[in-house]
Amino acid sequence: MRKPQSREVLTTARRPPLAIAVLLLAPGLSAGCGQADAPPPNPGAPPGQEKKIDTRLLEKGAEALQDLSPVRAIDHYLDGFHVMKDDPDHHMEAHHYCKGVNEEFTQCVIFDGNTRDANIIGVEHILSEPMFERLPEDEKRRWHPHNYEILSGQLTLPGVPAVAEKAALRKKMNSYGKTWHLWDTGHAGRPAAHDLPVGAPLLAWSYNRDGEIPPGLLEARDRRAGIDTAEKRRERADLAAIANPQRGVDDLRSRFPNATRAPEGVRAK
Template sequence: MALRASWPLLALLAACTGSDRVEPAVSPPGADETARTNALEAGAALLQDNGPLAKMDVYVVGFHPMKEHPDQQMEAHHFCRQVNEDFAQCALFDGNGVEANLTGIEYIISGSLFETLPAEERAYWHPHNGEILSGQLVAPGIPEAAELELMRTKMNSYGKTWHTWHTRDGVEPGDPMPVGPAMLAWSFSRDGEVRPELVTARDQRMDISTAERREARSELRELALPQEGVDALRDHFPHATPIPGVDQRQ
């Protein structure tokens, strides 16, 4: 299945089946919207379209640690647009409802595009095989076969992610406003790196089994190539263990 053809189809399936709503972690301070503001929003909705947001029609949920502060971890809801076969761009939120807070951005590239990057740039891009083969990255609300095909298209890809607002601190609420500098996020490539309570809370809230998804994706291991960045968090989590199929490129 062609990647670009599959993503809109997956989005349509997700819209038909639906998924459990995840509320934002915090509400920023500020006065309630006035009637005038509500009227302006209603007029804009009638007269303007959603522009680039209209094509951010693929929804996936995963977990991000900060590369320089790996104990700082959060659940991330991605709404993505596949720009072409090798490049996607995502807006990150702390939930999936209309009140969710915008918390960052992620760009996703294929392994072949990653190979074109200079060495110093590659340090910003995290590998995705661990997220996929562990079952941590999920596409809620679509049939299992469709989700498996989506994950197949993302094997050996890389992401460059910046979090601008840390509304979650693990499973607890985080900052009520976007404060401080943007932080480079990373991925989990070994068992024992992600906080187990993060996975448990997400699975219970969204009626998902990470373990079942991991088992279903075992067939994708044969597609996995060694990736750069797998060892980036190794010293911080010395007791973590390998995920079958996830290897550091030498």
């Protein structure tokens, strides 16, 4: 039987690529600096009997002996916001834990917080613009655009210095995401719909104009995380030069009649 590597060796050998980039771009800064806890909105979910001691021991033993490569391949954390495409009154902050498979394809697990008790509530896959354009026309309607999320400053990499954050998000410009939410554990202004992941999956969408996100949701995130979205917007303004028109920018426009402008570079295709 293969001798398991020590946790210290695993940590060093599998240091996420983004963490390495952060250390190179911003020496002297920790990749985790400035990240604030975001507990799930409904910490009591799901119901069930508390873990027994033998269950915890079995889990720890399995963790030490098993190869958990798919999970340890997660290499970056994105914090952003979603609105459900067929239910535009459903808004929430979404914590994405992602693996960059290659330069054009990323896959993410979505949680309702960033603490140990956070719940898995969905999945997102991210495609580059060229890969998106190769999809069948009927499939393209399920993929939301990302340029507003980046240029507005709403999408962040918590704990990553601004120079590395901008470099990482530059690579996501003109990309598209397909996101399914599987469990409503509580969203803006509303308690959990159910304490278990029941019901049909919901297709999530992106915001594409100022005023679409409900008042207070963005501000609450910024207060908790100690960041200034308006400042990030200014810092990223030059990325508009590489922004292409995107499909999906106007898909929810009629549902947000009070929405106003968008940053330069956010245009409908």
